[in-house]
Amino acid sequence: MFIPLLGLKGKRSQILHFAWKNVKIRYRGSYLGLLWTALEPILYFVFLYIVFTNIRLGVKEDFGIYLITGIVLYHTFVKGTQGGLGSLKENVGILSSINLRREFFPVVSTVTSSIMLLVEVGVLFALMPVFGFTPSWTIVLLIPILILLQILILGLSYLLSITLVFIKDIQPLWSVFVHALIFVTPIFWYVEDMGGIALEIQKINPLGQLIEMAHKVVFGELPTVNEWLYSTAIIFAILFIGYGIFQKFEKGIVERI
Amino acid sequence: MSENAVSLQSVSKSFNFKRSNKLKSSENRLISVSDVSFDVSKGEILGIIGLNGSGKTTLLRLIAGIYEPDSGKISIEGKIAPLLQIGTGFNNELTGPENIVSSGMLYGFSKKEIQSKVKPILEFAELQEFRKMKFKHYSAGMKTRLAFSLAMQIDPDIILVDEVLSVGDFKFREKSLQAFLSFKNKKKTILFATHILNPLPELCDRVLILHKGEMIFLGDPKEAIQKYRSISEN
Structure with a gap:
C-alpha cells in the first residue's frame, strides 16, 4: 500500500481515543490542566505583542490579529x-x-x-472582538488552509518519527530548527517589508506560505491561484516522501529503539 | 495429528550493534535466533527455557510479529494476545483502567466491550484499590499482574508469555498457573519462556531449550530440565 492512512481503515475509533488521551495527558498534573491548550498560544501572543508594539517595528493596523493568526499556525506546527x-x-x-x-x-x-488546533482557532476568534476586528467572508478559506497545515504536519510526522529511530540527533536539531523558523516566517513581520534571503526562504517555506495565505483570508483578501497550487503541491510532496521513507524503514524499528 | 497453532520453519534473526559499541566489525552482528524450526499444536503448552541471552525473548517477539525474521517462515493460526513481558505494553501516564481500555481497543474491542471488562480485569489482578494510580507508579509485580489479567480476559487463541511468572508473588503465580491450565482445557495454545523450572513437568506438554540462539532440545519436560541443568553447570 503506497497511500498514507489507507492501512488504518476501520481504526477510526482507536485513533480518536488515543488522540484524545494524548490531549488529556499533556497537561495532566498541572494546576490549570486542559486550559493550557488555550493559554499557551495566548501567552506567546501577549509576549510578542508587547515586544513588537513597543519597539516600534512599523506595526500596521490590526497588528494584534495579524500576529495571533501567525502564532496559531506556527504554534500548531511546532x-x-x-x-x-x-x-x-x-x-x-x-x-x-x-x-x-x-x-x-x-x-x-x-x-x-x-x-x-481547534482550541487555538477558538483563541483567534475570541481575540477578534477584543481588537474590535470583524473578519470578511474570505475567512471560511481558513478551513482548507488549516487542513493543508495538518497534512504538512502528518507528512513531517512520518518523516521525523522514523528518522528519530535511526538518527537520534534529529531531536535537538528539529528543536533548533523550529525556533529558527519563527524568524523566517511572517509571524511578526510583513512579507512586503522583506527582501533578500528572508524573502527567498519565504517563497519556498510551506509553513510561511500557509501563514501568509491565512493572513490574506483573515484580512479579506484571496490568495492567488499560484499560492494555492504551490503550497498544495509541496505539502503533498512532503506527505508522500515522508510516507515512502516511513514505509521503507518501518519494519525493523522495534529492535532499533 | 492435531492442527498447528504456531509453525516455524528455519527461522533466523540477528541484530546489528555497529553503532552502539566499538566491537570489531565481525563481532557487530549478534545472532539471536538461528535456524529454529518447530510446530506447536492447538491446545498445547510449550515451555521455553534457556540461559540469559539464549534468544527466548527474540523468539517470542518473532512469533508475535513484533520482529521480522531475517529468513525462514512463521505461520500463525488464530488470534494472538499481546506479548506478556515484564513492565511494558502500557502508557506510563495513564491509570490502570485507562490502560486497559486503550490496550483493549488496540486489540480490536469496541470501547463499550472493553469497559465492561475493566472490573473483572482489575479484580483478577488484585488492583481494585489502585484504580487512580498512574502506571508509572506501579511496582513490577503490579505491572505484570495487570498485563496478565488483561491478556486472560481478551480471550485470545494463542498466548505468549515472557518471564512474567518470576515477577509475581507466590500467590499470583499460583493463580496464573491455574489460569494457564484452564486455558489449556479450552484448547488455547500457550508458549511461555521462564527460568522457573518446577512447574514445567506439571504444566507443559513439551519443553524447548534454546542455547546461544539454537534449538538444542524439544520434548519431554523432565528430560529437558535435566539437560538444561547440565548446560547451566558447564
Whole structure:
C-alpha cells in the first residue's frame, strides 16, 4: 500500500481515543490542566505583542490579529511536528507487545494536533472582538488552509518519527530548527517589508506560505491561484516522501529503539 | 495429528550493534535466533527455557510479529494476545483502567466491550484499590499482574508469555498457573519462556531449550530440565 492512512481503515475509533488521551495527558498534573491548550498560544501572543508594539517595528493596523493568526499556525506546527517526532519512540512499549501498524502513532499524533488546533482557532476568534476586528467572508478559506497545515504536519510526522529511530540527533536539531523558523516566517513581520534571503526562504517555506495565505483570508483578501497550487503541491510532496521513507524503514524499528 | 497453532520453519534473526559499541566489525552482528524450526499444536503448552541471552525473548517477539525474521517462515493460526513481558505494553501516564481500555481497543474491542471488562480485569489482578494510580507508579509485580489479567480476559487463541511468572508473588503465580491450565482445557495454545523450572513437568506438554540462539532440545519436560541443568553447570 503506497497511500498514507489507507492501512488504518476501520481504526477510526482507536485513533480518536488515543488522540484524545494524548490531549488529556499533556497537561495532566498541572494546576490549570486542559486550559493550557488555550493559554499557551495566548501567552506567546501577549509576549510578542508587547515586544513588537513597543519597539516600534512599523506595526500596521490590526497588528494584534495579524500576529495571533501567525502564532496559531506556527504554534500548531511546532507542537504537531514535535509530537510526531517522538510518536514512535514514546510508544515502543506498546509496539513491542502488540503487532500493530507502525503508522498508527504518527497519525494519532497528528489527530492530537488537530484537536489542539481547534482550541487555538477558538483563541483567534475570541481575540477578534477584543481588537474590535470583524473578519470578511474570505475567512471560511481558513478551513482548507488549516487542513493543508495538518497534512504538512502528518507528512513531517512520518518523516521525523522514523528518522528519530535511526538518527537520534534529529531531536535537538528539529528543536533548533523550529525556533529558527519563527524568524523566517511572517509571524511578526510583513512579507512586503522583506527582501533578500528572508524573502527567498519565504517563497519556498510551506509553513510561511500557509501563514501568509491565512493572513490574506483573515484580512479579506484571496490568495492567488499560484499560492494555492504551490503550497498544495509541496505539502503533498512532503506527505508522500515522508510516507515512502516511513514505509521503507518501518519494519525493523522495534529492535532499533 | 492435531492442527498447528504456531509453525516455524528455519527461522533466523540477528541484530546489528555497529553503532552502539566499538566491537570489531565481525563481532557487530549478534545472532539471536538461528535456524529454529518447530510446530506447536492447538491446545498445547510449550515451555521455553534457556540461559540469559539464549534468544527466548527474540523468539517470542518473532512469533508475535513484533520482529521480522531475517529468513525462514512463521505461520500463525488464530488470534494472538499481546506479548506478556515484564513492565511494558502500557502508557506510563495513564491509570490502570485507562490502560486497559486503550490496550483493549488496540486489540480490536469496541470501547463499550472493553469497559465492561475493566472490573473483572482489575479484580483478577488484585488492583481494585489502585484504580487512580498512574502506571508509572506501579511496582513490577503490579505491572505484570495487570498485563496478565488483561491478556486472560481478551480471550485470545494463542498466548505468549515472557518471564512474567518470576515477577509475581507466590500467590499470583499460583493463580496464573491455574489460569494457564484452564486455558489449556479450552484448547488455547500457550508458549511461555521462564527460568522457573518446577512447574514445567506439571504444566507443559513439551519443553524447548534454546542455547546461544539454537534449538538444542524439544520434548519431554523432565528430560529437558535435566539437560538444561547440565548446560547451566558447564
